[in-house]
Amino acid sequence: MVQAYCHGEYRLEEQQGIIRAYVEGAFNLEGMQLFHRDVSQISVSMGQWALMIVGSKDAMATPEALEAAERFAESLEQAGCVAIAVYNLNQAMNAFSRKVNRKSGLPFLISADLSESECFVRSHLEH
Numbered sequence: 185m186v187q188a189y190c191h192g193e194y195r196l197e198e199q200q201g202i203i204r205a206y207v208e209g210a211f212n213l214e215g216m217q218l219f220h221r222d223v224s225q226i227s228v229s230m231g232q233w234a235l236m237i238v239g240s241k242d243a244m245a246t247p248e249a250l251e252a253a254e255r256f257a258e259s260l261e262q263a264g265c266v267a268i269a270v271y272n273l274n275q276a277m278n279a280f281s282r283k284v285n286r287k288s289g290l291p292f293l294i295s296a297d298l299s300e301s302e303c304f305v306r307s308h309l310e311h
Contacts, residue, residue: 190215192245198226201233201309202302208240216249220256224263232264234305237281238298239272245280253280257288267291267308269301 192211197204203226211219227233245253260268268290270281278294285292293304 190218192216192219192243192249194219194222196222196226198230198233201230202236202305203227203230203233204236204238206238206240207243209242209244211243211245211249213246213248213252216245216252216256220252223256227263227265230264232266232309234267234269234309235260235265236301236305237268237270237272238301239270239274239277241274243272243274243277250280250283253284254287257284260288261290265290267293267305269293269295269304271295271298271301 190212192207192209192215195206203223205219205223223235268285268288270278270293272278272294273296281294291308293301295301
């Protein structure tokens with residue numbers, strides 16, 4: 185029997201309609217699925233909300249995790265998400281984030297400025 189192990193680390197915080205996801209490491213499919221489950225559990229009772237991802241310099245994902253993230257992104261608007269911001273200095277994660285966002289259709293920002301990311305998601309919550 186093959187046992188799957190989750191890879192990729194994250195911490196989630198919810199405050200004033202924003203789910204902040206602090207991510208690091210290399211996510212495999214199981215790690216990405218766990219991340220999605222936890223975001224969904226937090227957001228289910230929020231109404232409108234925004235997602236702000238704060239990535240570490242080593243954050244990345246396997247091709248299988250990327251496919252799972254794309255499927256998750258397709259469901260975000262229906263789940264009440266109004267915008268996504270990614271604060272990151274990692275070019276590989278930025279490319280991954282752009283690809284995933286194409287599936288969400290939501291307002292999206294990648295920035296190396298934490299304040300800009302914060303203002304972006306707040307502005308979409310105020311509409």
